[in-house]
Amino acid sequence: MSGELDIRGGGAVEVDTATLRDTAARFVLAADELTRICARVGSLQNMLFAQQQFAGVALSTLALLATRLTDAVVRGERIAADLEAAAAIYELVELNARLAVAFWAGDDDALALIERQRAVLIAQYPEAMERARLAEFERAVLWPGDLVRQATEAGYDLGGLFDTARGSDLLAAAVGGVAVGGTAIGFAALTGVGGWGRLRSDATLNGAAQPIRVSASQRPPLPAPSNLTGAAERIPRTGASQVRVEKYTMADGSRQFAVYVSGTRTMAVSAKEPWDSRSNVELYSGSRSASYDATESALRAAGAQPGDVVHAFGHSQGAMITSHLALESEYDTRTLVNFGSPVEADVGSSTLSVGIRHTDDPVAALAGGGFMESVGAPGSFIVEREAHPLAGTDDLGLPSHQMTSYVETATMLDASADPRVHQLGDVFEELSHAVTVEVTEFAATRADSEGATASLGDEE
Structure with a gap:
């Protein structure tokens, strides 16, 4: 780390x-x-x-x-x-x-x-x-210093590699570094000054619901996560399921839900996978996506009703989904924890907002540095660190954006003495007193126009 x-x-x-x-x-x-x-x-x-x-x-x-x-x-x-x-x-x-x-x-x-x-x-x-x-x-312009530095160094490496056969690798490396670094600076200026990725409190997704099919799979009950690392590890990363919902029934009969939403599963535009590049573009531009509809469908299928308390955890595309859930759904979203989110949402004073982002994560950079003012309930906070300082061709795989890197950051945060971290721990402590816990994972696929928008089928 x-x-x-x-x-x-x-x-x-x-x-x-x-x-x-x-x-x-x-x-x-x-x-x-x-x-x-x-x-x-x-x-x-x-x-x-x-x-x-x-x-x-x-x-x-x-x-x-x-x-x-x-x-x-x-x-x-x-x-x-x-x-x-x-x-x-x-x-x-x-x-x-x-x-x-x-x-x-x-x-x-x-x-x-x-x-x-x-x-x-x-x-x-x-x-x-x-x-x-x-x-x-x-x-607005200079916040992504780590990203620009790494982009420049990576451009230098790529330029030298490209022109080594010609014997002019030094010049090519210099040109490559300046070009890539300059592109990163321009990107920073556009996102920072343009305000892209900042969702105002009245932001809503446009467009009609998209046809999807969602299959539910019951999992053995588990106690609530004891810390942020435990919550981060429950966000689906592999397999068919993209959404995990945990239903907590408390001693007084009230219910609370925790929803964990996956990041992008394919960078292609997929005919079947809702967590694709198409959904990324739609969500970032303010349009309703199949992945958002699938997440809402999963919550309803797990028993969540308007007004129920929801604690939302998302990574990457999943963080855009949970941000809009907090802004515009009918649930009482008490907690919003996002990892590597391309957006930052101006959630209300009743939502504890925790944003975790790496300064060398180009996806998190799409948020343009976030809002100038703080967002969320008192005690909300953001966490930043440079996850992979050494630049090179390995950065093409976006290691700083991978959920494994964010789990490492969550572990560091759990070890912190910052009192705001303890406030987040209070959420897990409250959930630990549930008398019953139901765990369901949901796998979604796109359906054709004749398919049901929220067709649920059970998987054993």
């Missing part, structure tokens, strides 16, 4: 501005207290000056102490001012993001309120808006 975990509360520049201002206030109080101590030291110096023939050493010591206290006061006041300015910058980033949402929603009242809030901050900190825009630009 490689790469240190970067765990943060979400958003491009997610910072708790209230904590910044509280810390600034504490520095101000400390500076005031030091100023009062300086005054008392000055009074003591005056008293000892009259007896300087007996107190010369004490006077020298007090003079040194007074100098150090004065320096500490100046530094404390400077730190407090810098913290206040930083809080203003981060607040402007958040306000700019909210302004864009209000604009596209046509909410004139919200626009007016946000404009007034921005004006107050800019009046107090005239340089804050320029620095906020710079932070937004850097995040």
